[in-house]
Amino acid sequence: GAGVSQSPSNKVTEKGKDVELRCDPISGHTALYWYRQSLGQGLEFLIYFQGNSAPDKSGLPSDRFSAERTGGSVSTLTIQRTQQEDSAVYLCASSSGTGLVNEQFFGPGTRLTVL
Amino acid sequence: DAKTTQPPSMDCAEGRAANLPCNHSTISGNEYVYWYRQIHSQGPQYIIHGLKNNETNEMASLIITEDRKSSTLILPHATLRDTAVYYCIVRPVYNQGGKLIFGQGTELSVKP
Numbered sequence: 001g002a003g004v005s006q007s008p009s010n011k012v013t014e015k016g017k018d019v020e021l022r023c024d025p026i027s028g029h030t031a032l033y034w035y036r037q038s039l040g041q042g043l044e045f046l047i048y049f050q051g052n053s054a055p056d057k058s059g060l061p062s063d064r065f066s067a068e069r070t071g072g073s074v075s076t077l078t079i080q081r082t083q084q085e086d087s088a089v090y091l092c093a094s095s096s097g098t099g100l101v102n103e104q105f106f107g108p109g110t111r112l113t114v115l
Numbered sequence: 116d117a118k119t120t121q122p123p124s125m126d127c128a129e130g131r132a133a134n135l136p137c138n139h140s141t142i143s144g145n146e147y148v149y150w151y152r153q154i155h156s157q158g159p160q161y162i163i164h165g166l167k168n169n170e171t172n173e174m175a176s177l178i179i180t181e182d183r184k185s186s187t188l189i190l191p192h193a194t195l196r197d198t199a200v201y202y203c204i205v206r207p208v209y210n211q212g213g214k215l216i217f218g219q220g221t222e223l224s225v226k227p
Contacts, residue, residue: 004158033214043159043202043217056214091158104215106158 002026004107006092012113013082021077021110025094032075033095033104034067038088046090049075082114119203124222127197133190135221137203140184145208148179150188151215152199159202159217162188166208193225 005024013019025032034046045059049069060066064082069075079086089111093104120138127133139148150162163170163177165186170177176189190197202220206213 035215035217042219043153043215045214045216048214059214093158103161103164104159106160108156109158 004092004094004105006090006107006110008110009108010111010113012115014115015084016081018078018080019082019112021079021090021112023075023077023092023094023107025073025075025092026105027073029094029096029105030072031095031104032069033093034075034077035091035093036088037091037109038085041088043091046077079112082112084114087112087114119205119218121201121203121218121221123219124224126224126226127190127193129195129225129227130192133193133197133223133225135188135190135201135203135223136185137188138185139203139205142183142205143207144183146205147208148177148183148186149204149206149215150175150177151202151204151217152197153202153220154196154199162201193223195225195227197223198225199223 007022011019030051032049035043037043047060047067048056064080067077089109091106091109093106095104147164147166149164151159152162153159163172163175165177165179179186200220200222202217204215
């Protein structure tokens with residue numbers, strides 16, 4: 001079946017602009033995660049959605065970052081007033097959210113460049 | 116979550132076994148060991164996980180020491196496509212649905 005998809009694959013924006021990144025999880029997966037990976041850095045957790053529960057926003061670096069998940073499926077990560085330090089690959093993952101084995105399936109990522 | 120320590124890089128000859136170590140000396144009894152890998156320009160990929168017994172699947176084997184303070188991921192016959200960064204992650208059993216905390220991982224280079 002189809003995996004996790006993300007769009008756009010690349011985004012170049014100017015400092016101060018807002019951007020929206022989209023994630024389509026695997027159908028039926030109730031858990032959805034956003035991570036980012038800056039150049040030379042490891043993967044950093046941003047936010048986690050599980051079903052109808054309140055999201056875990058503990059990884060969002062500032063209030064310029066927000067995310068929503070509509071209808072328990074597609075998710076959008078929004079970065080307002082982008083800064084150069086926001087340049088990174090933003091990765092989305094989904095999982096079934098049930099059972100003891102809960103592997104996460106990652107999308108290909110969106111490469112964001114803030115000029 | 117318990118922290119992990121991995122060597123930053125390793126080389127392996129194509130066709131030979133790749134043995135990737137991970138130290139997790141502060142692991143607690145209710146924490147699993149998970150391995151993911153990230154091939155260049157792709158998202159991470161789940162490989163295998165274990166609690167205290169050795170595990171094997173179609174991708175790899177996971178050997179966990181009896182005291183659970185370290186583990187080794189084994190790729191039995193490494194190919195050039197196994198060149199990637201390998202991440203060892205410890206996460207609680209009760210947090211199966213939660214976030215992954217990635218360290219710096221081991222960059223494995225498989226050479227012809």
